[in-house]
Amino acid sequence: TDTPVHLAVDLGASSGRVIAGRIEDGRLQLEEVHRFANDPVMIQDSLQWNVHGLWAEILEGLRIASSRFRVIASVGVDTWGVDYVLVDENDQIAAPIRHYRDARNNGMLERAFEILGGPEEGRRRMFQATGLQFMQINSVFQLLSAVTHNERSLEIADGYLMMGDFFHWLLSGKRSIEATNASTSQMLDPRTGKWQMEMIGELGIPTQLFRPVTLPATVLGNVQPSVAEATGLKDVPVVLPATHDTASAVLSVPVDSFAPEQPDWCYISSGTWSLMGCELAAPCVTDLCSELNFTNEGGVGGSTRLLKNIGGLWIFQQLRKSMQRRGNEVTWESMVSEAESATPFQLLIDPDHADFAAPTDMLDAVDAFAEKTGQGKPQSDGVYYRAALEGLALRYRVCLGMLEQLVDSEIKTIHIVGGGTMNALLCQMTADACNRTVVTGPVEATAIGNIAMQMVGTGVIGSGNPQDQATAVLQARKLVRESFELKTYTPQNADRWDEPAARFVALAD
């Protein structure tokens, strides 16, 4: 047909895809054009992203799309957060492009606090300045590591791009730094959206790397000639979505409100990570927020994503890799069904424990954790899989309690979006552990949010004024409700989770 399609390039930490979206008969229709793995590589002693491979896959996806669809209205890229690319004045990549799980970030939190006034004062100042949860993956700690190691690239670099910006730069030849992903760097003021130059400078990070941020829905310009030639896309504008995948996913939560004053719903964007939180009109930079270690990331339409980063399906995914390494080709389905038949609560693990952040082998890491916490070696594979899922559900339960405290409101419904919604066992566990109704879907929330924002930028949805994004968000969410099937999970046997929850809290402390 001649209905214009918008192309979302959606890069997660484990896989990437190119998805086409168009409105047909009042419903948003998606079509997956291309899917590929995103596997980091060890180079010398550092873990890096294979950006050349990713770029080749993106071009391939765009080439397929351009041969399949007659009218392509726009293209935009969203990615995981925190990672970045430094470019120099000759438009060349100035430094290796590292993975946030790289070991060079170890110890950088303490170092940053020290520079900013000592363990307590430094921490307080940094939270006040940025409103972000402290995690050593955050860009600021990666950059501090580069400073600490005297990386010469910092001297020649003259631009800081985050991953989505990087691919937009390759697509259009234009540099931009999009607001939602920039907010994951721990260098932005969440109230103004401006860089905290003073703090950045104090940490020894060159301030000239940072240009003012650009808002989602901005039209960057057409794909550049070399891309047009490689893909067949001609005169197609690059339109900025919310380039942080989580921001795009939250845009697709199928509710009929936007940043409500008294939130009665929360979201979990469920993938390699689980991001659980509320959408607020303004950041919550309070002592309690700092104490509970929640984050204030930038959302669409100027909203704040108050959330907690939870180590999501990462452990479950890595257990599969461990099995494969042992010559055991397990599938997601078989893992879920073995988890289902395992006895509940035999082994409790904390998905946020540092031991699970980047182990060489996840199965060994779980064994070591079980041993060290006196829980004994799991007797079947299903116990490992079940523990990975139960640990998450228990973490959600704790997080929900904190969230209700922070927003001072009762959360009635948990909306789960993203790939994790396909794991029905985990969704039911979430309803049970949290004793709340869980609504799941859409599964492709990130790509949908990406496409929706491109539609705002090109005037397909919204009030016509790209600045008025509240209207556009409500419209996009209505479109999601009318286009995709949602599923409801009602809590069952919630009280069975009380005892393990108490054990879990003791374990995680």
Ligand code: LFR
């Ligand atoms: C989710 C996500 C999280 C971010 C983590 C690392 O894909 O973007 O929001 O904290 O990846 O970048």
